[in-house]
Amino acid sequence: MKRLGIPELVCPAGGLPALKAAVDNGADAVYFGCRNDTNARNFAGLNFTPKTMADGVEYARARGRRVLMAVNTFPRPGREELWRDAVDAAADFAVDAVLLADIGLLDYASRRHPKLALHLSVQGSATNYEAINLMHREFGIRRVVLPRVLTLDQVAHIVRNTPVEVEVFGFGSLCVMNEGRCWLSSYATGESPNTLGACSPARFVKWENSSGQTSTRLNGILIDRWTDDERAGYPTLCKGRFEVEGETYYAFEEPTSLNVLEILADIAKIGVSAVKVEGRQRSPAYVAQVTRVMRAALDALERGADAYRVDPAWTAELAKVSEGSHATLGAYDRPWR
Amino acid sequence: MRGTDFFSIPGFSLPDFVPALASRLPQWPYAVALTAAMNAALRIGVVPKEDIEALEGKTFLIDILDAGARVCFTFGNGIFHPSFASPERADLVFRARLSAFLQLAARQEDPDTLFFKRELSIEGDTELGLIVKNTLDAIEWPDLTALAARPILKFHGFNLETAVDH
Numbered sequence: 082m083k084r085l086g087i088p089e090l091v092c093p094a095g096g097l098p099a100l101k102a103a104v105d106n107g108a109d110a111v112y113f114g115c116r117n118d119t120n121a122r123n124f125a126g127l128n129f130t131p132k133t134m135a136d137g138v139e140y141a142r143a144r145g146r147r148v149l150m151a152v153n154t155f156p157r158p159g160r161e162e163l164w165r166d167a168v169d170a171a172a173d174f175a176v177d178a179v180l181l182a183d184i185g186l187l188d189y190a191s192r193r194h195p196k197l198a199l200h201l202s203v204q205g206s207a208t209n210y211e212a213i214n215l216m217h218r219e220f221g222i223r224r225v226v227l228p229r230v231l232t233l234d235q236v237a238h239i240v241r242n243t244p245v246e247v248e249v250f251g252f253g254s255l256c257v258m259n260e261g262r263c264w265l266s267s268y269a270t271g272e273s274p275n276t277l278g279a280c281s282p283a284r285f286v287k288w289e290n291s292s293g294q295t296s297t298r299l300n301g302i303l304i305d306r307w308t309d310d311e312r313a314g315y316p317t318l319c320k321g322r323f324e325v326e327g328e329t330y331y332a333f334e335e336p337t338s339l340n341v342l343e344i345l346a347d348i349a350k351i352g353v354s355a356v357k358v359e360g361r362q363r364s365p366a367y368v369a370q371v372t373r374v375m376r377a378a379l380d381a382l383e384r385g386a387d388a389y390r391v392d393p394a395w396t397a398e399l400a401k402v403s404e405g406s407h408a409t410l411g412a413y414d415r416p417w418r
Numbered sequence: 419m420r421g422t423d424f425f426s427i428p429g430f431s432l433p434d435f436v437p438a439l440a441s442r443l444p445q446w447p448y449a450v451a452l453t454a455a456m457n458a459a460l461r462i463g464v465v466p467k468e469d470i471e472a473l474e475g476k477t478f479l480i481d482i483l484d485a486g487a488r489v490c491f492t493f494g495n496g497i498f499h500p501s502f503a504s505p506e507r508a509d510l511v512f513r514a515r516l517s518a519f520l521q522l523a524a525r526q527e528d529p530d531t532l533f534f535k536r537e538l539s540i541e542g543d544t545e546l547g548l549i550v551k552n553t554l555d556a557i558e559w560p561d562l563t564a565l566a567a568r569p570i571l572k573f574h575g576f577n578l579e580t581a582v583d584h
């Protein structure tokens with residue numbers, strides 16, 4: 082359970098075994114979605130059916146953990162019913178909160194289910210306290226998940242100026258380009274996270290192995306080519322290598338994973354309420370490994386911020402499961418804005 | 419997780435002579451054994467029906483690089499069949515060393531982790547690969563290790579509920 086002054090640890094669950102892995106390894110809360118395009122990790126075979134959701138909610142509850150349901154894509158014109166149904170399901174399951182991004186859906190949820198706690202999803206892309214406070218005034222949001230584009234100072238500034246709880250990303254693959262507004266996947270495939278709930282849908286992805294190298298193509302577009310000794314990343318355009326003015330390099334960003342262990346004490350000190358782990362598309366093994374490390378770090382923090390040190394074993398464990406070859410503090414520590 | 423609290427599979431490579439030797443052996447016993455195990459899993463109902471429909475008519479190849487073993491099978495009419503077709507035409511190919519496959523089977527490592535580390539390669543129909551991965555991840559295997567450990571823990575006077583749930 083969440084302890085005073087220590088951020089809540091929020092972990093991903095793409096399925097029931099992952100949810101149990103999160104709970105068993107010390108998550109304070111788990112987040113998951115329905116098996117359809119109402120959530121931003123809509124991959125084949127992933128996510129929860131009503132049956133597994135009931136089991137998952139019960140498992141977490143019985144152990145005193147909180148459950149959060151993500152309905153964080155944008156309703157498609159003419160099919161709004163599906164998204165409203167998902168919100169109704171969240172209310173039926175009496176989840177501790179539902180994560181929403183769309184303003185229309187926030188409006189629906191706040192009027193239809195006044196008791197249901199609302200979190201503004203990262204897809205809602207609120208990066209300043211005025212936007213967050215407006216959502217608070219209009220829809221009574223309890224928490225905001227901040228996009229991964231803010232520096233630590235900017236996060237602190239928001240915390241000081243809003244009554245809304247602030248949740249930040251603590252570990253996972255990066256998706257930093259205009260969260261909630263990225264068009265790269267649509268450009269290549271006609272489908273994007275905000276419409277169908279998946280960036281770079283698998284059926285557009287092809288890996289070609291030839292001697293000593295692997296090429297990744299997204300709908301025929303060559304995204305990257307790795308030699309056998311290079312680490313691989315997800316097949317997204319933002320992490321591809323492209324030729325720009327005669328040079329071939331990661332023109333948008335390098336395939337890296339965010340890891341905030343180094344600044345965890347600062348994150349707690351500025352009053353952040355929750356730290357989130359990315360990865361509903363990952364397996365129970367990943368969820369267990371990352372949850373265990375984050376729990377150990379938060380427990381260490383609870384024993385005293387001054388004595389808090391990053392254990393090299395934590396870093397090694399997280400580096401192993403990371404996308405790309407290194408971890409980064411991302412925008413939290415960027416010299417430029 | 420619970421299973422891996424008890425043991426851990428290290429990364430290893432079989433000696434170089436193994437693939438040369440093993441690839442000369444008939445490959446179908448592996449396929450027969452694996453499909454039998456998978457059909458048994460289907461029978462005890464660990465995989466939801468709607469999840470396996472996507473596999474209908476597909477051919478799979480599992481290439482265990484350091485063992486020189488290639489296991490080919492198809493899925494049709496609700497069961498897995500060992501396949502003797504030319505493996506070049508598989509819809510989906512997984513290639514890895516034996517240790518990586520064992521780590522996956524024991525849920526000790528995540529497939530994306532092995533993929534990032536270049537220890538697992540996926541060729542062919544990527545979406546089918548994702549369906550297979552997510553379907554396997556969603557399976558709730560009976561907790562055999564815990565069952566096996568139960569009498570021992572009892573014997574030592576452990577309170578099982580607090581030992582397992584924290």
Ligand code: SF4
Pocket residue numbers: 255256257258263264265266274280281317318319320
């Ligand atoms: S292309 Fe990259 S930044 Fe854009 S949605 Fe996909 S992962 Fe995120």
